[in-house]
Amino acid sequence: MKRSLITQLLKIIPMVLILGLITKNQIHAQSVTNAQILGIVTDEKGEPLVAATVQAKHIPSGTIYGVYTREDGRFNIPNMRVGGPYTVTVNYIGYKNYEEANIYLSLGQNLRYNVKMTPEAVSLDEVIITAKTNDILNSDRTGAATNIKKEALAALPTLSRSLDDFTRLTLRQGFIRGFHNRYRNFIYRTGQSI
Secondary structure: OHHHHHHHHHHHHHHHHHHHHHHHHHHHHHHOOOEEEEEEEEOOOOOEOOOOEEEEEEOOOOEEEEEEOOOOOEEEEEEEOOEEEEEEEEEOOOEOOEEEEEEEEOOOOEEEOOEEOOEOOOOOOOOOOOOOOOOOOOOOOOOOOOOOOHHHHHOOOOOOOOHHHHHOOOOOOOOOOOOOHHHOOOEOOOOOEO
């Protein structure tokens, strides 16, 4: 009796495992709702171009998907909307812009898209950087400060008359002028420290 039960179980277990794998693959296949474009961007010699801009624009919705190429010139744009048309544009300074239109993506597709860029002379305009000073942020103010009047301290409800009663009211509890009690600095208006 025990032997026939074990034999029955040995026959059923592989069938259950196979059925589970088939079901898992079907569920995974049903969960894919997008596509991706992947490839490599190289120059005319076949050398990879690092940090080239790759953009794919979904024309009907105006959605733009964009990435930069990695150190090996490869890129991938995941989770793209299925359908199209898409316009793919590749830009890199010193090379002619590459553009291709009317690209359509199918459900679950990994579209390989390799681009070979051609050099082009480019003149860059000058960059002018201007700055202006701010009265609040200046070299005289080196950190956060809070001024508290004597009347406010006197009116503060307290049981122990300690500093911790006051610091509980601030977001930076325990971090006044340093990270420890020994490094805290309090200055009266007259300039005397305590």
